[in-house]
Amino acid sequence: MALDFAKGITEFRWHGRGGQGVITSNQMLGKAALAEGNYIQAFPEFGPERTGAPVRAFLRISKKPIQVYAQVYKPDVVVCIDPTLLDVVNPAEGLKEDGILVLNTDKSPEEMRKKFNFMGGKVVTVDASTIAMDIMGRPFYNMPTMAAAVMATGTVKIETVINEVIERYPGKVGQLNKAAMERAIEEAQTG
Amino acid sequence: MTAVKRIPKDQIAIEGLTGDAAIAHALKQCDLDVLAAYPITPQTIIVEDYQKFAANGEVHCRVIPVESEHSAMSACIGASAVGARVATASASAGLALMWEILYCAASMRMPIIFTVANRALSGPINIHNDWSDTYGARDSGFIQIYTQSCQEAYDTTIMAFKIAEDHKVLLPIMVCIDGFILSHNVERVEMLPTKAVENFLGVREPFIKLDPDNPITMGPLALTDYYFEFKEQQERAMEAVPEVFAQVETDFEKMTGRRYGMFEEYRTDDAEIIIFTHSTPGGTAKATVDVLREKGEKVGVLRLRMFRPFPTKEIVEVVKNAKAVIVFEKCRSFGAPSNPLALELRTALYDLEKRPMVVDFVIGLGGRDCPPTTIVEGYEKTKEYLKKGKAPLYETMGVRK
Numbered sequence: 001m002a003l004d005f006a007k008g009i010t011e012f013r014w015h016g017r018g019g020q021g022v023i024t025s026n027q028m029l030g031k032a033a034l035a036e037g038n039y040i041q042a043f044p045e046f047g048p049e050r051t052g053a054p055v056r057a058f059l060r061i062s063k064k065p066i067q068v069y070a071q072v073y074k075p076d077v078v079v080c081i082d083p084t085l086l087d088v089v090n091p092a093e094g095l096k097e098d099g100i101l102v103l104n105t106d107k108s109p110e111e112m113r114k115k116f117n118f119m120g121g122k123v124v125t126v127d128a129s130t131i132a133m134d135i136m137g138r139p140f141y142n143m144p145t146m147a148a149a150v151m152a153t154g155t156v157k158i159e160t161v162i163n164e165v166i167e168r169y170p171g172k173v174g175q176l177n178k179a180a181m182e183r184a185i186e187e188a189q190t191g
Numbered sequence: 192m193t194a195v196k197r198i199p200k201d202q203i204a205i206e207g208l209t210g211d212a213a214i215a216h217a218l219k220q221c222d223l224d225v226l227a228a229y230p231i232t233p234q235t236i237i238v239e240d241y242q243k244f245a246a247n248g249e250v251h252c253r254v255i256p257v258e259s260e261h262s263a264m265s266a267c268i269g270a271s272a273v274g275a276r277v278a279t280a281s282a283s284a285g286l287a288l289m290w291e292i293l294y295c296a297a298s299m300r301m302p303i304i305f306t307v308a309n310r311a312l313s314g315p316i317n318i319h320n321d322w323s324d325t326y327g328a329r330d331s332g333f334i335q336i337y338t339q340s341c342q343e344a345y346d347t348t349i350m351a352f353k354i355a356e357d358h359k360v361l362l363p364i365m366v367c368i369d370g371f372i373l374s375h376n377v378e379r380v381e382m383l384p385t386k387a388v389e390n391f392l393g394v395r396e397p398f399i400k401l402d403p404d405n406p407i408t409m410g411p412l413a414l415t416d417y418y419f420e421f422k423e424q425q426e427r428a429m430e431a432v433p434e435v436f437a438q439v440e441t442d443f444e445k446m447t448g449r450r451y452g453m454f455e456e457y458r459t460d461d462a463e464i465i466i467f468t469h470s471t472p473g474g475t476a477k478a479t480v481d482v483l484r485e486k487g488e489k490v491g492v493l494r495l496r497m498f499r500p501f502p503t504k505e506i507v508e509v510v511k512n513a514k515a516v517i518v519f520e521k522c523r524s525f526g527a528p529s530n531p532l533a534l535e536l537r538t539a540l541y542d543l544e545k546r547p548m549v550v551d552f553v554i555g556l557g558g559r560d561c562p563p564t565t566i567v568e569g570y571e572k573t574k575e576y577l578k579k580g581k582a583p584l585y586e587t588m589g590v591r592k
Contacts, residue, residue, distance in 0.1 A: 003482045005563040027377050031207040034379050040207065043376040065340075067478040069372050069471035070562035 319558020
């Protein structure tokens with residue numbers, strides 16, 4: 001019998017490369033969940049940060065204090081912010097059958113379902129790379145990918161997350177990120 | 192100090208903080224006079240954040256960026272000797288480099304607060320968590336408290352000053368968090384108003400201090416004539432800790448509603464098997480026990496907080512009627528019959544006529560992850576050992592053999 005050690009906890013796993021803001025986005029989503037009255041754990045896969053190397057981060061969100069201190073093995077949500085990683089790692093690994101897979105890619109959800117042989121739950125794709133380049137002129141695609149994840153999961157309100165982003169990046173940078181996040185929500189495809 | 196009152200909810204700030212940041216914020220509110228430290232992963236954020244507070248003028252503290260950990264603890268002793276409230280932070284190799292001076296701090300009865308993000312010792316070099324660093328320093332004369340969550344790390348850091356500075360104690364304290372697992376983990380932390388912390392702690396009143404107008408010598412030479420008596424005094428100070436600790440926790444509870452104890456008992460009342468561990472595995476064990484209980488298993492957790500002084504009698508009271516106690520510990524004592532945490536427990540239980548079986552698992556060395564399945568595996572093995580009536584003195588779990 002499979003034992004459920006995460007009852008009442010929504011568990012996220014993030015994939016990206018060192019320097020792309022995986023840890024920052026993970027913490028920001030966590031802090032948004034906190035602002036909505038939840039308990040959280042937001043932590044990176046522990047190790048020295050190496051720019052460009054695949055990195056992972058984990059987030060737990062719960063109405064009650066969280067006692068488990070371990071990596072997330074069976075996430076409810078997986079977010080991959082780097083399209084080049086999709087040929088390197090299997091983001092659907094360990095994902096719950098009714099889980100949600102959120103990918104930064106210009107491919108369709110159907111293609112991604114086939115690629116990772118994930119037929120359950122929900123697959124959301126968003127071309128966050130293009131959105132980031134269009135709006136910010138730089139490859140800051142973590143925030144638009146996060147926006148698609150927030151929309152897909154509904155664990156936290158998008159307004160709360162945008163507030164966190166604006167608070168963290170006051171001024172123009174925050175506003176550009178907000179615009180990128182809003183466009184990502186419009187353009188994300190679910191399938 | 193005026194009477195401690197419950198802090199109204201609207202004065203409590205809720206923040207998302209890593210374990211390191213939570214400790215840095217606690218130190219910020221404890222009105223330190225001197226902080227001397229040398230950076231080392233994974234405690235670096237403690238000192239980094241505190242340096243920012245100092246640079247921004249948010250604290251009135253002399254931060255001494257020393258050239259090594261040996262110097263950090265030495266500077267702490269000097270500052271503490273003139274009556275200052277003092278803290279430092281380190282881990283692993285940094286703590287090892289302090290070694291000589293740890294014993295001086297304790298024997299000179301300096302109430303220094305030393306926050307540690309537990310990390311494995313070299314070699315090979317490893318930046319991740321286990322308890323080899325502070326377990327190695329268990330006989331240094333420091334009080335040692337191990338915490339599970341960022342909130343607990345924040346609260347314990349504040350309480351530590353009040354315990355250490357009490358004239359019945361006057362001993363330095365290590366406040367420990369698991370490196371990375373907690374030090375870099377953002378959790379919900381309820382922060383007290385600074386005024387309340389200042390009121391709770393008051394200003395340190397040194398028992399005796401270095402003063403140029405009234406010169407004395409501290410920490411000089413004692414050979415066959417008096418050295419032994421100094422050690423006796425240190426032990427008496429340790430014996431005074433539980434009473435002072437309880438009083439400080441009572442005051443803290445009045446202010447916050449939170450109390451932790453020398454250890455936490457979790458679903459132990461009717462437990463036939465009790466899991467004995469501390470720090471973050473203590474949390475994981477509780478979550479695991481909830482699931483095992485649903486399957487009808489009679490299992491509980493005793494999560495240790497205070498390793499020094501070891502609450503021997505109190506622990507015996509909790510576990511004496513259990514069939515087995517399972518120890519999970521992140522340290523290997525090479526060549527020893529078993530490992531530091533299990534050694535303490537077995538010693539504590541030895542004089543009982545009927546003792547629970549003690550099963551010792553070494554887990555998570557060098558940061559290897561310890562998920563709930565590790566706890567379940569240990570539990571299942573222990574049930575087998577109970578059937579057989581015999582268990583090995585210790586075994587490792589989660590290692591390639």
